[in-house]
Amino acid sequence: MDRECELCNPRITFHDQSQFARHLRVVHATREGGSYICHYGKNNVCQKLPLEGVSDDDYETHIRRVHCVPLQQSKLAVEDPREKEFTLTR
Numbered sequence: 001m002d003r004e005c006e007l008c009n010p011r012i013t014f015h016d017q018s019q020f021a022r023h024l025r026v027v028h029a030t031r032e033g034g035s036y037i038c039h040y041g042k043n044n045v046c047q048k049l050p051l052e053g054v055s056d057d058d059y060e061t062h063i064r065r066v067h068c069v070p071l072q073q074s075k076l077a078v079e080d081p082r083e084k085e086f087t088l089t090r
Contacts, residue, residue, distance in 0.1 A: 003068075007040060017068045024063055040067055 003020045005012045007028060014020040028040040035053030038046035045051075048066045049059075 007044070017064075021060075021063045021068055024067055025059070029059065038062060 003014045003017070005014070005020070005023060005027075012023065014023060024038070024040050025036075028038065028044075030037050030039065032053060034055070036056060036059035037051070037053040038049045038059065040046050041048075046062075046066075049062055053059075054062065
């Protein structure tokens with residue numbers, strides 16, 4: 001399933017979840033003191049993570065559960081039982 005980055009202009013289309021996850025990490029996250037802060041959201045703030053950031057592993061889990069779900073469910077941020085189908089690479 002293709003996925004577009006909702007924040008980049010012009011829109012970038014990703015053909016698999018690992019490409020999209022890598023894009024989120026490189027473009028829409030910052031690393032401060034070993035913690036990752038997600039900026040993929042309205043006004044470059046993700047409402048689903050603490051502002052002080054999370055560990056690398058927790059950030060990967062966050063991407064999979066919140067942002068790498070099918071587009072129609074992404075705004076709901078619900079846990080998708082199919083999430084185990086995604087293999088994220090670093």
